[in-house]
Amino acid sequence: MTSVDGKILTDKWGSDPKVKALAENFEKAHEELGVKAWLVGRTTMEKDFTDFAAPILKKGHQEVPRTDFVAEHTAESFAIAIDGQAKLGWEEPTMQGDHVITILTTAVPDAYLAHLQDIGVSYIFAGEKKINLKTALEKLTSLFGIKKLMLEGGAHINGSFLNEQLIDELHQLLLPLADGTKETSTLFEIEQSEKRNGATVLKLHDVKRMEDDVLWLTYKFDY
Template identity: 65%
Template sequence: MSKRPYVICLMMTSLDGKILGEKWGKDDRVQLLTKSFEEAHDAIGMKAWIVGRATMEKDFTKFARPVYKEGALQINRADFIATREAKSFAIAIDGNAKLGWESSIMLGDHVISILTEAVEDSYLAHLQEVGVSYIFAGATTVNLQMALEKLKTLFGIETLMLEGGGRINGSFLNEGLIDEFNQLLLPLADGRVETSSVFEIAEKDRKLDATLFKLESMKQIENDVIWLKYKTIERV
């Protein structure tokens, strides 16, 4: 039995593999296409989803600044589990504590923040006050394997939906932590050189040349969107 959750990466992309939907404008036809993402998320039915700090602050916390509780005492670096009884979880990888949380609930899901031990006590004190769970996964940089093992052990998360951005997806891929990839291929092209793609790995951090996948299913859904499902088979 695996020590970590089964990880499914779900992303919507343009035909050229770009992922930042806000760059595609406000045209009603584009907005209709991007709705396929939430529909696919709901169809897969995940109990827990995880994103990187940049995606969380852009799409969910709306760039809220971190809050520090005044007069906070020294806090040991033990994981803080506000609840184990939540039906679903929204998880953020935020090693440097840059996210501002005003509530422990995001879209109806209990928030878990993945941190490093380098964060300030006053930040931890605020998370405890508002009821945000947090786990530590490294001294100064996040160890993804450790984080995933804790999510399974402490919260009973057996399956996890990874939803970007490109650097976080790339980090999971680089560490061999993606078991399945679901791609919603939208019938539009981005064409921007600077737009992020699905997986991004800095060359200095690269541990492999490529990851091989096997196509499990392919279907056309509404509005000419193609849903591709792959299983990871080998790293080379």
């Protein structure tokens, strides 16, 4: 969901009821797409979902092997976080009814892993110091049967997936409002030192007009 100038942070858009009504289209699209697994980066998860809760470390001496942990669960939907340095504070194994899976590096503390096991949060390892996205996706499929995933920000996670050519389809809700701020994140952001190629070419697949002049644009990727 973006403004016409490509910005994605709704907290910069003010408290006008008209703006809030426009932003509600995001959840409508989320439900209509119906994908049972969604993924966000650590910054988005702590800002929008965990309320900046500090990481919890289990007391006492802990030694936890660096093997993936699939907690017991009955959920068919998943809330997934990229959190390589274990900065998210988890207090329960579900998020809005979805089973939580956190993607970590092997550098995280033993006491953090012990706490996740105690409360039933699943975790997978996808690198020693930096997350390897391809490894993470392969494990989400092999361990949890996830074959389709909704990537929902923020800008750096979106950019990382784009940089690795791991996005098949883009659904962009274009809201009829202009942000105008310089510091606000855009839909995709990649550090210049990490960017591999030039611009990515997309193919327009569908355009749908929603309520209040919102456009739902669907693109296919042409790598």
